[in-house]
Amino acid sequence: MIPHLSIVVPFHNVESYLTECLKSLAVQTLEDFEVVMVDDGSSDGSRRIAEDFVAKDRRFVLIEQRNLGPGPARNAGIERATGAYLAFADADDVVPPHAYERLVAKLAETGSDLACGAVGRLVDGVLEESILHEKVFRRPQLCTHITDKPVLIRDRTIWNKVYRRDFWERAGLRFSAGIYEDVPVAMRAHVLATRVDMLGDVVYHWRRRESSITQCRNELPNLHERLAAIRSVRAFLDERAPELLDGFDALVLEKDILFLFQALEVSEEPGPLLELARSWVASLGQNALNTAPSLRRLELHLLGRGLVAELRKIREFRRAREDAARIVPRGWRNTGWYGDYPFFRDRRLKIPDAVFDARDELKLHARVESCEWTGTEYQVRGHVSIHRVDRRIGQIDLWLSDGRRKVPLEVRRAGRHGIVTTIDPERLAGGGPSWRLQARTETRGLVLKGWFRDVEAHASWRFTASGVPGWSRSGMDMPQ
Incomplete structure:
Protein backbone atom coordinates (compact mmCIF):
# COMPACT_ATOMS: atom_id res chain seq x y z
CA MET A 1 0.00 0.00 0.00
CA ILE A 2 1.28 3.49 -0.90
CA PRO A 3 1.86 5.56 2.27
CA HIS A 4 0.36 8.99 2.76
CA LEU A 5 3.67 10.59 3.78
CA SER A 6 7.31 9.79 3.11
CA ILE A 7 9.91 11.08 5.59
CA VAL A 8 13.48 11.08 4.30
CA VAL A 9 16.19 10.77 6.99
CA PRO A 10 19.83 10.86 5.82
CA PHE A 11 22.44 9.92 8.43
CA HIS A 12 26.20 9.74 8.79
CA ASN A 13 27.88 8.76 12.07
CA VAL A 14 25.13 9.98 14.41
CA GLU A 15 24.96 6.92 16.65
CA SER A 16 24.39 9.04 19.78
CA TYR A 17 21.27 10.74 18.40
CA LEU A 18 19.70 8.49 15.77
CA THR A 19 17.60 6.38 18.14
CA GLU A 20 15.87 9.42 19.64
CA CYS A 21 15.14 10.80 16.18
CA LEU A 22 13.68 7.55 14.84
CA LYS A 23 11.63 6.99 18.01
CA SER A 24 10.07 10.43 17.56
CA LEU A 25 9.01 9.40 14.05
CA ALA A 26 7.67 6.02 15.14
CA VAL A 27 5.20 7.64 17.58
CA GLN A 28 3.77 10.20 15.17
CA THR A 29 0.00 10.54 15.49
CA LEU A 30 -0.20 10.40 11.70
CA GLU A 31 0.29 6.66 11.29
CA ASP A 32 0.17 6.28 7.50
CA PHE A 33 3.78 7.07 6.62
CA GLU A 34 7.11 5.56 5.67
CA VAL A 35 10.56 6.55 6.88
CA VAL A 36 13.24 6.28 4.19
CA MET A 37 16.57 6.15 6.01
CA VAL A 38 19.67 6.79 3.91
CA ASP A 39 22.98 5.59 5.33
CA ASP A 40 25.50 8.06 3.91
CA GLY A 41 28.56 5.85 4.44
CA SER A 42 28.45 5.64 8.25
CA SER A 43 31.36 3.98 10.03
CA ASP A 44 29.92 3.93 13.55
CA GLY A 45 26.89 2.06 14.95
CA SER A 46 24.29 4.16 13.15
CA ARG A 47 23.51 1.51 10.54
CA ARG A 48 22.84 -1.10 13.21
CA ILE A 49 20.34 1.23 14.89
CA ALA A 50 18.58 1.82 11.57
CA GLU A 51 18.44 -1.94 10.88
CA ASP A 52 16.82 -2.52 14.28
CA PHE A 53 14.00 -0.14 13.37
CA VAL A 54 13.54 -1.84 9.99
CA ALA A 55 13.27 -5.20 11.75
CA LYS A 56 10.57 -4.13 14.20
CA ASP A 57 8.56 -1.57 12.19
CA ARG A 58 7.56 -2.20 8.57
CA ARG A 59 7.19 1.54 7.98
CA PHE A 60 10.97 1.98 8.16
CA VAL A 61 13.15 1.21 5.13
CA LEU A 62 16.91 1.54 4.74
CA ILE A 63 19.07 2.29 1.73
CA GLU A 64 22.80 3.01 1.63
CA GLN A 65 25.36 4.89 -0.40
CA ARG A 66 28.99 5.90 -0.07
CA ASN A 67 29.60 9.13 1.79
CA LEU A 68 28.44 11.86 -0.60
CA GLY A 69 26.93 14.33 1.86
CA PRO A 70 23.40 15.17 3.02
CA GLY A 71 22.22 16.61 -0.30
CA PRO A 72 22.86 13.53 -2.45
CA ALA A 73 21.59 11.36 0.42
CA ARG A 74 18.28 13.24 0.45
CA ASN A 75 18.03 12.92 -3.33
CA ALA A 76 18.50 9.17 -3.03
CA GLY A 77 15.79 9.03 -0.36
CA ILE A 78 13.36 10.99 -2.53
CA GLU A 79 13.88 8.55 -5.41
CA ARG A 80 12.96 5.67 -3.10
CA ALA A 81 10.02 7.48 -1.46
CA THR A 82 6.49 6.61 -2.60
CA GLY A 83 4.22 8.87 -0.50
CA ALA A 84 1.87 11.56 -1.77
CA TYR A 85 3.51 13.96 0.68
CA LEU A 86 7.18 14.48 1.38
CA ALA A 87 9.07 15.54 4.53
CA PHE A 88 12.66 15.60 5.75
CA ALA A 89 14.23 15.09 9.16
CA ASP A 90 17.89 15.30 10.15
CA ALA A 91 19.09 12.30 12.11
CA ASP A 92 20.22 14.30 15.16
CA ASP A 93 16.90 16.16 15.57
CA VAL A 94 13.49 15.31 17.03
CA VAL A 95 9.98 15.66 15.58
CA PRO A 96 7.08 16.39 18.01
CA PRO A 97 4.33 13.69 17.98
CA HIS A 98 1.57 15.74 16.32
CA ALA A 99 3.77 17.56 13.78
CA TYR A 100 3.07 15.63 10.60
CA GLU A 101 -0.60 15.08 11.39
CA ARG A 102 -1.13 18.82 11.67
CA LEU A 103 0.95 19.74 8.62
CA VAL A 104 -0.66 17.13 6.36
CA ALA A 105 -4.15 17.99 7.63
CA LYS A 106 -3.68 21.62 6.61
CA LEU A 107 -2.51 20.65 3.14
CA ALA A 108 -5.50 18.36 2.73
CA GLU A 109 -7.80 21.18 3.86
CA THR A 110 -6.34 23.99 1.73
CA GLY A 111 -4.77 22.31 -1.28
CA SER A 112 -1.57 24.33 -0.76
CA ASP A 113 1.76 23.09 -2.11
CA LEU A 114 3.62 23.10 1.20
CA ALA A 115 2.94 23.63 4.89
CA CYS A 116 5.50 24.91 7.37
CA GLY A 117 5.60 25.45 11.13
CA ALA A 118 7.57 26.91 14.00
CA VAL A 119 10.87 25.45 15.24
CA GLY A 120 12.25 24.85 18.72
CA ARG A 121 15.99 24.73 19.39
CA LEU A 122 17.24 21.82 21.51
CA VAL A 123 20.14 23.15 23.60
CA ASP A 124 21.57 20.69 26.13
CA GLY A 125 18.19 18.99 26.40
CA VAL A 126 16.27 22.25 26.90
CA LEU A 127 13.88 23.50 24.22
CA GLU A 128 14.29 27.17 23.29
CA GLU A 129 12.98 29.36 20.50
CA SER A 130 14.95 29.04 17.28
CA ILE A 131 16.60 32.43 16.71
CA LEU A 132 16.83 31.59 13.02
CA HIS A 133 13.03 31.35 12.81
CA GLU A 134 12.13 34.13 15.24
CA LYS A 135 9.16 36.28 14.22
CA VAL A 136 8.24 33.99 11.32
CA PHE A 137 5.32 32.02 12.73
CA ARG A 138 3.88 34.45 15.26
CA ARG A 139 0.97 35.20 12.94
CA PRO A 140 -0.01 31.93 11.24
CA GLN A 141 -1.79 32.16 7.91
CA LEU A 142 -3.16 29.67 5.40
CA CYS A 143 -2.99 29.90 1.61
CA THR A 144 -0.36 32.64 1.56
CA HIS A 145 2.90 33.12 -0.33
CA ILE A 146 6.35 34.47 0.39
CA THR A 147 5.71 37.51 -1.84
CA ASP A 148 2.64 38.34 0.27
CA LYS A 149 4.26 37.29 3.56
CA PRO A 150 7.89 38.46 3.20
CA VAL A 151 8.75 37.26 6.72
CA LEU A 152 8.97 33.79 5.14
CA ILE A 153 12.35 34.85 3.72
CA ARG A 154 13.59 33.92 7.21
CA ASP A 155 12.25 30.36 6.84
CA ARG A 156 15.30 28.86 5.13
CA THR A 157 15.17 25.27 6.42
CA ILE A 158 13.63 22.26 4.68
CA TRP A 159 12.75 20.06 7.65
CA ASN A 160 9.99 22.09 9.34
CA LYS A 161 7.75 21.45 6.36
CA VAL A 162 5.61 18.95 4.47
CA TYR A 163 5.52 19.20 0.67
CA ARG A 164 3.14 17.78 -1.88
CA ARG A 165 5.15 15.26 -3.87
CA ASP A 166 3.66 16.37 -7.19
CA PHE A 167 4.64 19.98 -6.41
CA TRP A 168 8.19 18.91 -5.56
CA GLU A 169 8.54 17.13 -8.89
CA ARG A 170 6.77 19.85 -10.88
CA ALA A 171 9.10 22.48 -9.42
CA GLY A 172 12.15 20.35 -10.24
CA LEU A 173 13.54 20.65 -6.72
CA ARG A 174 16.79 18.82 -6.06
CA PHE A 175 19.61 19.10 -3.53
CA SER A 176 23.15 19.89 -4.54
CA ALA A 177 26.30 18.63 -2.85
CA GLY A 178 27.79 20.74 -0.09
CA ILE A 179 27.06 21.84 3.47
CA TYR A 180 24.31 24.41 2.87
CA GLU A 181 22.39 22.51 0.23
CA ASP A 182 19.06 23.01 2.00
CA VAL A 183 18.91 26.83 1.91
CA PRO A 184 18.58 27.19 -1.91
CA VAL A 185 15.96 24.42 -1.99
CA ALA A 186 13.90 25.97 0.81
CA MET A 187 13.90 29.36 -0.91
CA ARG A 188 13.02 27.88 -4.29
CA ALA A 189 10.15 25.94 -2.75
CA HIS A 190 8.69 29.07 -1.15
CA VAL A 191 8.88 31.08 -4.37
CA LEU A 192 7.69 28.35 -6.75
CA ALA A 193 4.77 27.26 -4.56
CA THR A 194 1.36 28.57 -5.54
CA ARG A 195 0.11 28.62 -1.95
CA VAL A 196 1.78 28.02 1.42
CA ASP A 197 0.25 27.21 4.82
CA MET A 198 1.91 28.65 7.93
CA LEU A 199 1.21 26.98 11.29
CA GLY A 200 1.97 28.51 14.65
CA ASP A 201 2.65 25.08 16.18
CA VAL A 202 6.22 23.97 16.85
CA VAL A 203 6.68 21.12 14.37
CA TYR A 204 10.40 20.45 14.68
CA HIS A 205 13.07 20.32 17.40
CA TRP A 206 16.43 21.36 15.94
CA ARG A 207 19.36 20.18 18.02
CA ARG A 208 22.48 22.23 18.57
CA ARG A 209 25.56 20.07 18.86
CA GLU A 210 29.14 21.22 18.55
CA SER A 211 30.32 18.28 16.47
CA SER A 212 27.86 18.73 13.61
CA ILE A 213 28.99 19.93 10.20
CA THR A 214 27.32 23.31 10.48
CA GLN A 215 28.82 23.94 13.92
CA CYS A 216 32.23 24.22 12.20
CA ARG A 217 30.80 27.29 10.50
CA ASN A 218 33.72 29.61 11.29
CA GLU A 219 36.18 27.55 9.23
CA LEU A 220 37.24 29.01 5.87
CA PRO A 221 35.96 26.15 3.63
CA ASN A 222 32.63 26.25 5.46
CA LEU A 223 32.37 30.01 4.94
CA HIS A 224 33.10 29.60 1.23
CA GLU A 225 30.24 27.11 0.94
CA ARG A 226 27.89 29.42 2.81
CA LEU A 227 28.75 32.22 0.37
CA ALA A 228 28.10 29.86 -2.55
CA ALA A 229 24.65 29.08 -1.15
CA ILE A 230 23.91 32.79 -0.65
CA ARG A 231 24.91 33.56 -4.23
CA SER A 232 22.76 30.69 -5.50
CA VAL A 233 19.71 32.03 -3.69
CA ARG A 234 20.35 35.61 -4.82
CA ALA A 235 20.66 34.53 -8.46
CA PHE A 236 17.37 32.66 -8.23
CA LEU A 237 15.56 35.53 -6.50
CA ASP A 238 16.94 38.04 -8.97
CA GLU A 239 15.31 36.01 -11.75
CA ARG A 240 12.05 34.90 -10.13
CA ALA A 241 11.27 37.26 -7.22
CA PRO A 242 13.51 40.35 -7.22
CA GLU A 243 11.23 42.08 -4.72
CA LEU A 244 12.56 39.67 -2.08
CA LEU A 245 16.24 40.49 -2.59
CA ASP A 246 16.44 43.33 -0.07
CA GLY A 247 14.84 41.17 2.62
CA PHE A 248 17.17 38.28 1.90
CA ASP A 249 20.24 40.52 1.93
CA ALA A 250 19.14 42.07 5.22
CA LEU A 251 18.85 38.58 6.71
CA VAL A 252 22.35 37.70 5.49
CA LEU A 253 23.67 40.84 7.18
CA GLU A 254 21.78 40.00 10.35
CA LYS A 255 22.57 36.29 10.66
CA ASP A 256 25.10 34.84 8.23
CA ILE A 257 27.80 37.49 8.40
CA LEU A 258 28.19 36.81 12.12
CA PHE A 259 30.20 33.72 11.27
CA LEU A 260 32.68 35.81 9.31
CA PHE A 261 33.06 38.17 12.26
CA GLN A 262 33.55 35.27 14.66
CA ALA A 263 36.21 33.77 12.41
CA LEU A 264 38.05 37.11 12.17
CA GLU A 265 38.00 37.49 15.95
CA VAL A 266 40.13 34.39 16.46
CA SER A 267 42.13 34.17 13.24
CA GLU A 268 45.89 34.63 13.46
CA GLU A 269 46.13 35.15 9.70
CA PRO A 270 43.03 37.16 8.74
CA GLY A 271 44.13 37.87 5.15
CA PRO A 272 42.15 35.08 3.41
CA LEU A 273 39.12 35.79 5.60
CA LEU A 274 39.20 39.49 4.72
CA GLU A 275 39.35 38.65 1.04
CA LEU A 276 36.37 36.32 1.42
CA ALA A 277 34.51 38.90 3.52
CA ARG A 278 34.87 41.55 0.84
CA SER A 279 33.53 39.14 -1.78
CA TRP A 280 30.67 38.31 0.55
CA VAL A 281 29.69 41.95 1.09
CA ALA A 282 30.14 42.76 -2.60
CA SER A 283 27.56 40.10 -3.47
CA LEU A 284 24.82 41.93 -1.53
CA GLY A 285 22.60 44.76 -2.71
CA GLN A 286 23.54 48.34 -1.86
CA ASN A 287 20.11 49.10 -0.39
CA ALA A 288 20.50 46.46 2.32
CA LEU A 289 24.01 47.69 3.10
CA ASN A 290 22.85 51.30 3.40
CA THR A 291 19.87 50.47 5.62
CA ALA A 292 21.63 48.05 7.96
CA PRO A 293 21.55 49.04 11.65
CA SER A 294 24.25 51.54 12.60
CA LEU A 295 26.32 49.13 14.69
CA ARG A 296 26.37 46.63 11.82
CA ARG A 297 27.31 49.42 9.40
CA LEU A 298 30.24 50.26 11.65
CA GLU A 299 31.36 46.62 11.63
CA LEU A 300 31.06 46.51 7.84
CA HIS A 301 33.01 49.77 7.49
CA LEU A 302 35.88 48.41 9.59
CA LEU A 303 35.71 45.12 7.69
CA GLY A 304 35.97 46.90 4.35
CA ARG A 305 39.04 48.81 5.50
CA GLY A 306 40.67 45.70 6.91
CA LEU A 307 40.78 47.12 10.44
CA VAL A 308 40.64 43.79 12.23
CA ALA A 309 41.80 45.03 15.65
CA GLU A 310 39.13 47.74 15.66
CA LEU A 311 36.51 45.25 14.47
CA ARG A 312 37.37 42.96 17.37
CA LYS A 313 36.94 45.86 19.78
CA ILE A 314 33.48 46.57 18.36
CA ARG A 315 32.54 42.90 18.66
CA GLU A 316 33.56 43.00 22.34
CA PHE A 317 31.55 46.21 22.76
CA ARG A 318 28.47 44.56 21.23
CA ARG A 319 28.68 41.54 23.54
CA ALA A 320 28.99 43.81 26.57
CA ARG A 321 25.82 45.70 25.55
CA GLU A 322 23.31 42.85 25.51
CA ASP A 323 20.53 45.32 26.36
CA ALA A 324 21.33 47.30 23.17
CA ALA A 325 23.86 50.09 22.92
CA ARG A 326 22.55 53.59 23.49
CA ILE A 327 21.66 56.22 20.91
CA VAL A 328 22.52 59.80 21.87
CA PRO A 329 21.85 63.27 20.43
CA ARG A 330 24.85 65.30 19.32
CA GLY A 331 24.83 68.94 18.27
CA TRP A 332 22.51 71.76 19.32
CA ARG A 333 21.66 73.68 16.19
CA ASN A 334 21.35 70.63 13.95
CA THR A 335 20.87 67.74 16.30
CA GLY A 336 21.76 64.30 15.00
CA TRP A 337 21.11 60.96 16.72
CA TYR A 338 24.09 58.60 16.68
CA GLY A 339 25.04 55.24 18.10
CA ASP A 340 27.14 55.71 21.23
CA TYR A 341 29.87 53.38 19.95
CA PRO A 342 33.68 53.44 20.05
CA PHE A 343 35.57 55.41 17.37
CA PHE A 344 32.94 58.13 16.86
CA ARG A 345 34.87 61.12 15.45
CA ASP A 346 38.15 59.34 16.11
CA ARG A 347 40.79 61.57 14.53
CA ARG A 348 42.93 58.65 13.50
CA LEU A 349 40.23 56.56 11.83
CA LYS A 350 38.08 59.41 10.44
CA ILE A 351 34.96 57.28 10.10
CA PRO A 352 32.12 59.31 8.51
CA ASP A 353 29.37 60.35 10.92
CA ALA A 354 26.85 58.74 8.56
CA VAL A 355 28.14 55.32 9.62
CA PHE A 356 26.97 56.04 13.18
CA ASP A 357 23.64 57.66 12.19
CA ALA A 358 20.91 55.81 14.11
CA ARG A 359 17.90 58.11 13.77
CA ASP A 360 15.95 55.56 11.72
CA GLU A 361 16.44 52.96 14.46
Missing part, protein backbone atom coordinates in the same frame (compact mmCIF):
# COMPACT_ATOMS: atom_id res chain seq x y z
CA LEU A 362 14.61 54.97 17.11
CA LYS A 363 11.21 53.59 18.10
CA LEU A 364 8.61 54.86 20.53
CA HIS A 365 7.62 52.43 23.28
CA ALA A 366 4.16 53.22 24.69
CA ARG A 367 2.28 50.83 26.91
CA VAL A 368 -0.75 50.97 29.21
CA GLU A 369 -0.02 49.71 32.71
CA SER A 370 -3.40 50.22 34.39
CA CYS A 371 -6.89 51.55 33.73
CA GLU A 372 -9.29 52.32 36.60
CA TRP A 373 -12.85 53.65 36.75
CA THR A 374 -13.20 56.61 39.12
CA GLY A 375 -16.99 56.82 38.95
CA THR A 376 -17.07 59.45 36.20
CA GLU A 377 -14.09 58.67 33.97
CA TYR A 378 -11.26 56.23 33.33
CA GLN A 379 -7.82 56.96 34.74
CA VAL A 380 -5.09 55.49 32.55
CA ARG A 381 -1.49 55.09 33.67
CA GLY A 382 1.18 54.27 31.15
CA HIS A 383 4.84 54.28 30.18
CA VAL A 384 6.33 56.24 27.28
CA SER A 385 10.00 55.99 26.32
CA ILE A 386 12.27 55.81 23.28
CA HIS A 387 14.02 52.52 22.67
CA ARG A 388 17.78 52.80 23.30
CA VAL A 389 17.55 56.45 24.40
CA ASP A 390 18.36 56.95 28.07
CA ARG A 391 16.77 60.35 28.63
CA ARG A 392 13.47 61.93 29.58
CA ILE A 393 11.18 62.76 26.65
CA GLY A 394 10.71 66.49 26.13
CA GLN A 395 7.05 66.72 25.11
CA ILE A 396 4.26 64.12 25.03
CA ASP A 397 0.85 64.51 23.37
CA LEU A 398 -1.92 61.89 23.64
CA TRP A 399 -5.17 61.31 21.81
CA LEU A 400 -7.79 58.67 21.10
CA SER A 401 -8.63 57.84 17.49
CA ASP A 402 -11.40 55.77 15.91
CA GLY A 403 -9.93 56.19 12.42
CA ARG A 404 -12.05 59.24 11.66
CA ARG A 405 -12.01 61.41 14.77
CA LYS A 406 -9.21 62.37 17.12
CA VAL A 407 -9.96 63.26 20.74
CA PRO A 408 -6.99 64.97 22.45
CA LEU A 409 -6.24 64.07 26.06
CA GLU A 410 -4.50 65.95 28.84
CA VAL A 411 -1.24 64.40 30.00
CA ARG A 412 0.39 64.48 33.42
CA ARG A 413 3.95 63.24 33.81
CA ALA A 414 4.67 60.72 36.57
CA GLY A 415 8.39 60.18 37.02
CA ARG A 416 10.95 59.71 34.26
CA HIS A 417 8.77 57.79 31.79
CA GLY A 418 5.35 57.55 33.43
CA ILE A 419 2.21 59.32 32.21
CA VAL A 420 -1.33 59.68 33.57
CA THR A 421 -4.41 60.68 31.59
CA THR A 422 -8.18 60.52 32.02
CA ILE A 423 -10.85 59.51 29.52
CA ASP A 424 -14.44 60.69 29.75
CA PRO A 425 -16.63 58.24 27.74
CA GLU A 426 -19.07 61.03 26.92
CA ARG A 427 -16.41 62.73 24.79
CA LEU A 428 -16.43 59.66 22.54
CA ALA A 429 -20.19 59.65 21.93
CA GLY A 430 -21.13 59.15 18.30
CA GLY A 431 -17.78 57.64 17.40
CA GLY A 432 -16.25 54.21 17.57
CA PRO A 433 -17.02 51.42 17.96
CA SER A 434 -13.28 51.03 18.67
CA TRP A 435 -10.82 53.69 19.85
CA ARG A 436 -7.02 53.39 19.93
CA LEU A 437 -4.69 55.40 22.15
CA GLN A 438 -1.77 57.09 20.40
CA ALA A 439 1.21 59.19 21.51
CA ARG A 440 3.36 61.81 19.82
CA THR A 441 6.69 62.77 21.36
CA GLU A 442 9.31 65.41 20.60
CA THR A 443 12.85 65.43 21.99
CA ARG A 444 15.73 67.51 20.62
CA GLY A 445 14.07 67.78 17.20
CA LEU A 446 13.18 64.08 17.11
CA VAL A 447 9.44 63.49 16.52
CA LEU A 448 8.02 60.00 17.00
CA LYS A 449 4.48 58.58 16.97
CA GLY A 450 3.19 55.25 18.18
CA TRP A 451 0.14 53.30 19.36
CA PHE A 452 -0.09 52.21 22.96
CA ARG A 453 0.23 48.50 23.68
CA ASP A 454 -1.42 46.51 26.43
CA VAL A 455 1.23 45.41 28.94
CA GLU A 456 -0.64 42.15 29.68
CA ALA A 457 -2.05 41.18 26.28
CA HIS A 458 0.92 42.52 24.24
CA ALA A 459 -1.64 43.82 21.75
CA SER A 460 -2.86 47.19 20.61
CA TRP A 461 -4.63 48.94 23.49
CA ARG A 462 -8.11 50.20 22.74
CA PHE A 463 -11.55 51.04 24.10
CA THR A 464 -14.33 48.93 22.62
CA ALA A 465 -18.01 49.87 22.77
CA SER A 466 -20.04 47.36 24.78
CA GLY A 467 -23.20 49.32 25.40
CA VAL A 468 -23.90 52.90 26.42
CA PRO A 469 -22.09 54.24 28.37
CA GLY A 470 -20.17 51.07 29.27
CA TRP A 471 -16.67 50.55 27.76
CA SER A 472 -14.10 47.80 27.82
CA ARG A 473 -10.35 47.48 27.45
CA SER A 474 -8.93 44.56 25.43
CA GLY A 475 -12.11 42.56 26.01
CA MET A 476 -12.12 43.13 29.79
CA ASP A 477 -15.36 44.62 31.17
CA MET A 478 -14.86 47.95 32.89
CA PRO A 479 -16.99 49.32 35.76
CA GLN A 480 -19.95 51.50 34.78
